[in-house]
Amino acid sequence: MEQFSTPRTDLALEAREMITKRVSQEIPGVMVETSEDDDILITRVNITTPEAERVMGKTQGQYVTIEAQGLRYKNTPLQDKVMEFLAQELAGLTQLPRNATILVVGLGNWNVTPDALGPRAVDKIVVTRHLQGMLSPELKGGVRSVCAIAPGVLGITGMETAEIVHGIVNKIKPDLVIAVDALAAASSHRVITTVQLANTGIHPGSGVGNKRFGLTKESLGVPVIAIGVPTVVHASTIAMDTINTLQEQASFARYFKSMENLTDSDRQIIVRQVLPETLGDLMVTPKEVDRLIADIADVVAGGINQAMHPNIDYENIHIYLH
Amino acid sequence: MEQFSTPRTDLALEAREMITKRVSQEIPGVMVETSEDDDILITRVNITTPEAERVMGKTQGQYVTIEAQGLRYKNTPLQDKVMEFLAQELAGLTQLPRNATILVVGLGNWNVTPDALGPRAVDKIVVTRHLQGMLSPELKGGVRSVCAIAPGVLGITGMETAEIVHGIVNKIKPDLVIAVDALAAASSHRVITTVQLANTGIHPGSGVGNKRFGLTKESLGVPVIAIGVPTVVHASTIAMDTINTLQEQASFARYFKSMENLTDSDRQIIVRQVLPETLGDLMVTPKEVDRLIADIADVVAGGINQAMHPNIDYENIHIYLH
């Protein structure tokens, strides 16, 4: 039950925050760099050593997060800006030649709203692989060969997503796989407001649906970029956070004798009482999660479309959409 | 911000539990009666005095809750049993003559999964008002005149639900209104597992969507039965619960000097830090809320159908469904 003591997060950014706060120092082998643009914050976390990988609980590699609190509110100019940053970061991480073929995979369960980010983003991807022979020469230079699929989850297909993707990769032989997935954050203010790109692929245990499999360069034989957006916080994280807040608030010291000694197992006793395990996975989401997922899926798909097809006229993007 | 100190609940059952626990005695004017049938618990809470109404924060009247933990899992026999209990309780509360006309109103927003219980239940209601002239004599005795609507929410229609329902009631002149709504519980184990019936109608501030209006005998001129199922717990309730649990656990006493004196405003400081208000309404729901809402909407609609049309052959109920 280690997840109770350390709130679960799929964001490298949050994992680092929590660890540095606990040990009160930077983690050796983890490089961090931030840049800001008005209301958008970009953070680059680079995990460079096996030791850093172990401490962070995240695979070695680059993680870029783009945060904008305003994404919670319908705001087209901000969405467009995030889309462009995402396109730039994605282009930077991938360095694809013009004639590359890309397979976009939307992970997650389309019947479970907070897990449906991947399938919904795939709906908006401009697929072009089947049009390559038909494109005019001027378009051809700026329209890469893109195909896309939302393979469904194990309970729906009876097949591991990794099996399906592996089978398709062997047949299609793409140069890159981009995997889109819904994530869990540790902090509620990051839900729907943060996009993470990673050049590490998808690892077991991550995502809202808690993948049992990995989609990585090792398993598929081609590079895998993971793009994720937190759509939930585990309810246990809220409970754990409450205890931590109580403990850390200096002004509350008067209530306690020895709260700093509250053991991990005692923390778990409390959380389990508030949230009995028999209830299954309880998720904290904004009430309007249906609309928010639709909006952020547009942003993610738009960023991928721009990075893959730099020459498409995005005023008329709809022409390319099914 | 009083909701932070007392967790918000739309269940009379939970309001009573919380108050009796706090004051360590029964509430005068509140009568309680329970009965059990295998895995189903029925509780009847009767608020009989204005003073009890004030203490409970719930209108005077009868509240019946039917609880079955097993509703979380797909289990047709249990669903059928809950459906029958609901039909019996509804028949008991309404005592309708055979020739009565009933308007079923599905409250809530169909675009917000945990608020969509009302509209989804209305989808499954056997409407018959337009068939009254066509029914065979043997059917007629057991098929009441039922009509149904999901009027949508203020942000979708620009009209208060109460205005729409009032207009329709004036035109249709039903003998009874049944209003179905998604509720908030205080305790996560009651989410989707509990159905509440009340002969008090719907009151302002209740429901997942936090109604600004009431639908009551006073406002509509006809009796109103409210049927609700909790589909969420407010995230702030989880935080508040965590503090309470910490405080109440005798074995944790060693950590505290004076935890019993933790003030309400200090509690709120903690909750607001964990869950900043700027994030809007955060809801705790089971991950599979989409499927669970569909299942429980079937149970609620089935119970209403059985109570209204006692002679329909439910093997062939689908024939009556649009």
Added chain:
Amino acid sequence: MEQFSTPRTDLALEAREMITKRVSQEIPGVMVETSEDDDILITRVNITTPEAERVMGKTQGQYVTIEAQGLRYKNTPLQDKVMEFLAQELAGLTQLPRNATILVVGLGNWNVTPDALGPRAVDKIVVTRHLQGMLSPELKGGVRSVCAIAPGVLGITGMETAEIVHGIVNKIKPDLVIAVDALAAASSHRVITTVQLANTGIHPGSGVGNKRFGLTKESLGVPVIAIGVPTVVHASTIAMDTINTLQEQASFARYFKSMENLTDSDRQIIVRQVLPETLGDLMVTPKEVDRLIADIADVVAGGINQAMHPNIDYENIHIYLH
């Protein structure tokens, strides 16, 4: 079975075409005026006498159709142009003061794709009636008080749509009702490519769902503008058309002795053999009707929004959308 002899159409334009073709002369009391703008054709049919009403089988009043064959293909600039024409024609027909309240009613069944135009358009209407107190003074001048509802069909609610709308009109007291509905055309090339506005309201027997009721100034007490788009051709119309074409083609004369004498009852015998009545309503629709309905619902709602709220910045229209 009169519908077999004269193909069924809800478009005044087509009714006039068919009659003038058959009688080879203009219909007295029916005024026609057309104007063209690139790929858009606007036709104004004015039925001015009771005799013209009888001959046309359409109520006295003004009918405006906006036709653009290109609406079949995703084409945003054309859609925007049709939207603007629709807004102009609607503003011309209604002459509303700035402080008017408008109720938009989406007719039809949301579960039947070709009948779902009304409900889908209502989804995109900018409702503002509930915001009137909150609007800034500069906005107020250009944002009328609009509310909207898709009341569902008789088989879903057990209530005539006219009863529901009447009840709401009595309560809300709007200055105008705009009713949006899916229509049947006689000619397949008008499906999804034509928008009709009429100041006559909705009459019994019209629409894909074949309304049993009317929504008119007489029945509701307020003016009613009908906006419709043909989404289907009745299959019997295709059969009837085939016979007519065979008969009219001069080059086919050699096959016939006396085809001009083909009786109406013989025509019906043929049609009924091809399309047995037991099969229920067979509709001819484009294969991609789901997408086409979504697109044209956007155009219709956009036209209404622009006519009602001339000062809204349509770059940011989404802010107003639920």
Added chain:
Amino acid sequence: MEQFSTPRTDLALEAREMITKRVSQEIPGVMVETSEDDDILITRVNITTPEAERVMGKTQGQYVTIEAQGLRYKNTPLQDKVMEFLAQELAGLTQLPRNATILVVGLGNWNVTPDALGPRAVDKIVVTRHLQGMLSPELKGGVRSVCAIAPGVLGITGMETAEIVHGIVNKIKPDLVIAVDALAAASSHRVITTVQLANTGIHPGSGVGNKRFGLTKESLGVPVIAIGVPTVVHASTIAMDTINTLQEQASFARYFKSMENLTDSDRQIIVRQVLPETLGDLMVTPKEVDRLIADIADVVAGGINQAMHPNIDYENIHIYLH
């Protein structure tokens, strides 16, 4: 444009009917056998020679159709009976060992209602491949290893369905592929009322979406059973049928000089005038096609489930459904 002269059908049954009617004799090498059970008619068409294959325009092999006009109306006992016949015929055609692995593929576009039969049926398939390790010994004997996917269409994925299926088959190595698809009929009374099974797989040009690829034993390396239900008639078929009816009706002979000589190219001229090709594919469907597709998808999936898992208790089938 050969499809104009011979109405397009995906049913072997109809192809045979049309040809025998035209040439007024049985087709050598095509064996036919029918059996009846109350309101259900089963026809077995066996194409046994290359010459018969050429004349019929259908691949050599066995085609079984189960027809029941009552499927148009909600009628659970009839649906159950068709489901059982389908299960029996499927079991007969496949002769699978108990430990076989089966991949069910739902062809077609989920965004186009009449083409969505395959994806909707796949939604109801009881997938078990991932549960094989967890089944109790008594269940294991009667629950085969089934997996399922709806891969989407070329315009959505950028990949030929055959590529995706091929990739998955190579990875999963099933013993049998069952491909479910929406078909076109020549006669409107067969729409939604007929289920066809064939041991020939899926061939290019067939189905509502007009497949460009085949899914056959030759292409995939494993046997492929095709299960299809007609959901549309091409509008051109209605027009062609009208001409044929006119011509064949003896009582109409008085109108004609030489109608028997109406050339194929003249027929096409008429059809093209009634249904200009620029309009794209026009389909004739019942108005309530959304509901009918949902119902028949249940029947198809139910038949597959019963044939694959003979020992599952179908009272509690829902337990196995996602």
